[in-house]
Amino acid sequence: MAPALLLIPAALASFILAFGTGVEFVRFTSLRPLLGGVPEPGGPDVRQGWLAALQDRSVLASLAWDLGLLLLFVAQHSLMAAETVKTWTTRYFGVLQRSLYVACTALALQVVMRYWEPVPRGPVLWEARAEPWATWVPLLCFVLHVISWLLIFSILLVFDYAELMGLKQVYYHVLGLGEPLALKSPRALRLFAHLRHPVCVELLTVLWAVPTLGTDRLLLALLLTLYLGLAHGLDQQDLRYLRAQLQRKLHLLSRPQEEAAE
Numbered sequence: 001m002a003p004a005l006l007l008i009p010a011a012l013a014s015f016i017l018a019f020g021t022g023v024e025f026v027r028f029t030s031l032r033p034l035l036g037g038v039p040e041p042g043g044p045d046v047r048q049g050w051l052a053a054l055q056d057r058s059v060l061a062s063l064a065w066d067l068g069l070l071l072l073f074v075a076q077h078s079l080m081a082a083e084t085v086k087t088w089t090t091r092y093f094g095v096l097q098r099s100l101y102v103a104c105t106a107l108a109l110q111v112v113m114r115y116w117e118p119v120p121r122g123p124v125l126w127e128a129r130a131e132p133w134a135t136w137v138p139l140l141c142f143v144l145h146v147i148s149w150l151l152i153f154s155i156l157l158v159f160d161y162a163e164l165m166g167l168k169q170v171y172y173h174v175l176g177l178g179e180p181l182a183l184k185s186p187r188a189l190r191l192f193a194h195l196r197h198p199v200c201v202e203l204l205t206v207l208w209a210v211p212t213l214g215t216d217r218l219l220l221a222l223l224l225t226l227y228l229g230l231a232h233g234l235d236q237q238d239l240r241y242l243r244a245q246l247q248r249k250l251h252l253l254s255r256p257q258e259e260a261a262e
Contacts, residue, residue: 005174007095007096007170007173007174008170008174010096010099010170011096011099011166011167011169011170012167013103014096014099014100014102014103014106014165014166015099015102015165015166015167017102017103017106017107018102018103018105018106018165020106021106021109021110024110024113025109025113026149028113028116029206029207030145030149030206033210033211033212033217034138034141034142034145034210034211049123050123052123053121053122053123053215056121058121059119059121059122059215062117062118062119062122062216063119063122063215063216063219065115065117066116066117066119066216066219066220067219067223069111069112069115069116070112070219070220070223070224072108072111072112073105073108073109073111073112074223074227076104076105076108077105077108080101080104080105081101086101089101094173095169095170095173096166096169096170097166097169098163098165098166098169099165099166099167099169099170100166101166102164102165102166116216117216118214118216119214119215119216120214122214122215122216123214123215124212124213124214124215125213125214125218126212126213127211127212127213128211128212134211137211138211140209141209141210141211144205144206144209145205145206145209148202148203148205148206148209149202149206151202152202152203155202200228200229203224203228204225204228207220207221207224207225208221208225
């Protein structure tokens, strides 16, 4: 029993790291572009056109560096999700396989966010500078981001957040209940096989709905959009199952209120 209990701190450490990284990711993708956390030396007038940017070594070097960071994250996130790698990590790490995947993903994302290089002198695809757009576009983007993050957190709850983070696997192992996936219905297993990113649309909204779409943000949005699109394979049967699960969760949440009213 003692070795099994030692798994709990490891799973909790992975969860805390992932939670902190998620908070940092919200700041990186939403708060910084919406609140202007990165100063632009000299203001927008120093920005170059697209042709000039392609000839500016400093702009190209920053974009190449950011592209390398994104490819590092995509490689880690994809390779560790491959069946061969999952089999290998399960063989050596056992029930901590999911926690290891979550921790490595969080570390890779931390590297991207901490070493990301903005390109203030690069061109912009769009920018809300003139009134009334300079007031209303950031406000609209802020509302869209808030709604998107609320939907993301709600969907993660529907998908069993503890299991996604690897905590449930360790909890079941300590109690001798086996693997949580073994208790899932065939419809749930089919959904998990088709969908690695349950918050695809919401993340795309966060990536693209910004008042100023600069060069580095365009690179981030394009690459992650491509990656999310390739990993998204839902069909009508999956959508019906998702809808049924959401209705069931909402019904369970509303039951205490109904009982209190009686």
